Amino acid sequence: MSVRWQQVDSAAAVDAPLGDLPTPERPGWLRRWLWAPALAASAGVYATQRLVENPSGELELGLMLALLALLAVTAVAALVRYRDDQRLARETRGVEALRRDARSTTGSVTVTERPVGDGVMLRGLLSYPRDGDTAEDTWSLLVSDGDPLGPRPGDPVAVWWAPGSDDVVARYHRDWADQVRRRTR
Known part of the structure; x- marks a missing residue:
């Protein structure tokens, strides 16, 4: 499984349509x-x-x-x-597959932090409902100094997945996560 992180600039952008994903880069x-x-x-x-x-x-x-x-x-x-x-x-x-048949849901993350150079390497497990089961994917995200803050342990994230694909897109913004937490309490 491959998790692509999108750290968005506003809480409203988390729920925005997935849009066009960049095509994978060819090696040199x-x-x-x-x-x-x-x-x-x-x-x-x-x-x-x-x-x-x-x-x-x-x-x-x-x-x-x-x-x-x-x-x-x-x-x-x-x-x-x-x-x-x-x-x-x-x-x-x-x-x-994501362009054709992306489905969205809300998942949650576990997070461990490790300081590196000019930032923090975040790693953890992304859990979300998929086809009646709970899917769990490992992920990592490098958050440089000055970038938007990364997820906290247990934070909700917006997840897009597609049947037949091993790729998922996870979007996150801390204000959006706080809003979701307040709604579910």
């Missing part, structure tokens, strides 16, 4: 295509290894080590590309 060119030059270099080293007649032991060892290193780089780069493509496809499906 080098991350996507590093496997190709590594594979080409591996083929070049292999061809060199086969074309050299009577190589010295040092040259043969050097070519073999270069070939192994280039094949390792090729394999890792290809695996990174594969995993990036899987993540991009999953996130795109999630965004499309």
